[in-house]
Amino acid sequence: MxxxxxxxxxxxxxxxxxxxxxxxxxxxxxxxxxxxxxxxxxxxxxxxxxxxxxxxxxxxxxxxxxxxxxxxxTPMQPPALADNLLDNIYAYARQPGMLALCSDAPSMLLSLENPLLMTERELSRQYPRSAVPLYQPFGEIELRTVLAERYTRSTEHYWRPEQVYIGADLRSVLDLLLAALNLHGSVALVESPCSWAILRQLHAAKIRVIEVPVQADGRFDLQRVHDLLQRETVALAVFSSAVSIPHGSLMPAADKQQICNWLRAQDVWLFENDSYGEFGFNAEQSRYRDFADPEKLVVFSTFDKVIGSEAPFGYVLIRGLEAAMQRQCLDRAFRLSPIRQKALARLFGSRRIDQHTQQLRGLLQERMTHMTRLLQEHAGDQLKVLASAGGATLWAQSIYPVDMRRVYERLLPKGIVIAPGEMFSQQGLWRDCLRLSYTVDWSKDIGLAVKTLAEAIDQERQLTP
Missing domain, CATH: 1.10.10.10 (Winged helix-like DNA-binding domain superfamily/Winged helix DNA-binding domain)
Known part of the structure; x- marks a missing residue:
């Protein structure tokens, strides 16, 4: 310190x-x-x-x-096991003394919270309270401008500040997007496994989700995608921008281009989740937005994965729907700190975030290698681990038919929390899989925790018919 x-x-x-x-x-x-x-x-x-x-x-x-x-x-009483697996996991992960092997926060390894707060203090001196502008309903123009510049790549793929909207968090921006596009009650094509936060928001909007499983090689069954688009009245498709999260794989550019061509032909909105777009380990990685119809493209993300919990805001980029988006923002009346947003803009403008992200990617890759080695050493006979192409987690599948929810329940009394694969699906997929984080508290004996995980899987396997 x-x-x-x-x-x-x-x-x-x-x-x-x-x-x-x-x-x-x-x-x-x-x-x-x-x-x-x-x-x-x-x-x-x-x-x-x-x-x-x-x-x-x-x-x-x-x-x-x-x-x-x-x-x-006063020791806290652990919560009773509930039917809602997600709520149950988060309740246990926050218990004192529990080791959470289920997080997905890159900033846990290295955050920008202190530079953000220091920049905010400097700006507070520059902007006396009486001179601080009122809350901007769509986000501070300074932050919207740097984001528009950051996502602009050419004269064909460019964004303007008025096409960027800042919300309180990921849930907020997804909620206003679905309302602005009048997508409640529609049908969505979603990669699977998929972020639980996205699945929960689609469920809240009464959207019927059709899951397209990501195969071991990181690709979709393209024929299946084509047939679904022909057979179903799909209104939106939700995919990770580069690395498929939480699967951790990288889809070939040609596949993304083909899918975007089909989405364009069917007039389907493409929602690109860019929350982990900065964390690909491969320099040559394509994004869906490289091939998408710009008039049917939505890009959404958050700041907290890069910076930390002091920057919870979410943001979205979308063209051609200024009136609808502005109306939804005004209805919600987000009261987001103007100075905090200005501080974020300064970190982007000074390239501090780029330097930080490059360093963080290196740390993530190093910890991913370390965690993979531990899994091979202690759980090589129980788990088949997918080499991650980026992000903060590894996707692992049991070699034997084992229900990972039961393994999760076995590990709780031992002070370990994992994320069973079923929480990343609405249709009961991935029950023999789990997501493991390498942004854990490495001051603890992670090797022992992995060994304990392997023993729990083996015990459950022996009871499985």
Whole structure:
């Protein structure tokens, strides 16, 4: 930890919160003294004192004269297993002491939160509160402009700032898109496995989902796609921009071009999920938008995968529907921090995000290699792991017929949370698969966790008829 950091006290505060939350004892827990903590974390005593003061104000710790700081520990009761697998996984993943092998957040390895907040503070001094503009319903023009420039590639493939819209998060931008295009109750063609967040939003809009499985080689069965487009009245298709997420594979450019030609012929909207577009390991990767009809193209993404949780906003690029999109934004009246959006724009404009993303890609590839090696060492007889072409996760399939939901339930008492494959399908596909993250807490014994996973799979296999 850098003791000269303006945010050192926040890091100390987070450290103490995690220390308290992971406590395994009943009753009172004695916390490190100011000096002990300062030496442990290489910060000043005044920094640790301020972090403790914040926790005292929140009522989480208390001090005793000449004895130090204490907290009352009340172990949280784990939630009961629920029918909704997604809600259940997230409830357990947030339990103190649980090791979540199911996350998909690249920024966990390296975030831009501190530079973002520092830029925001600098801008706050430049824009006194009385001079800060009112909330912009479609997003700050400075941020919309840099995004339009970022996605412009040629005189044929270009975007204007008024075609970019900023929302509160991914759910918000998908919701306003589906409403603006009047797609509620329609039919969607979706790659499978698919992001649970997208599946949940399509379900909320009463959209019938037709899943197209991604094969082991990263390709669709093109004949099946063609037949579905001919047989079904498909209104939209939702695909990952480059690397198929969470499958982790890379589809050939020729396949994407053929699919885009069919979508154009059937007048189908293409929704391109660019949330992981920056995280492909292969420099030569095509995107659907390279071949799509620009008048039937939607690109959507978020900032948090690159930057961290301090930038939860989602955004969408779409042409020709300014009136409908503006009406939906006005109806929702997003109240997004203008200064935070300006700070994001400055990070893009200064190329800081590009430098950060390049470094983060290197870290992701390194951790992916490490996790793959651990899986081969400890679970090579149980799992067939797909080499990931990018992103933050690996897709693995059981070599034997094993229900991964039952493996998930076996691992919970051991303090490990995985993501069974069925949560990435509405139609019950991928039950013998799971998604594993390599953006985990590497300070823990991940090798032991993988070994425990392999043992749970083997135990379940022995009980499977």
């Amino acid at each position: 850098n003791k000269d950091s303006a945010f050192a006290y926040q890091a100390v505060y987070r450290y103490l919160v995690e220390l308290i939350d992971s406590a395994r004892t009943d009753g009172e827990l004695k916390l490190p003294s100011l000096r002990q903590l300062a030496l442990r974390l290489n910060v000043s005593v005044s920094t640790t004192k301020y972090a403790y003061a914040l926790l005292e104000d929140e009522g989480r710790v208390f001090s005793r004269p000449k004895l130090g700081y204490f907290c009352a520990v």
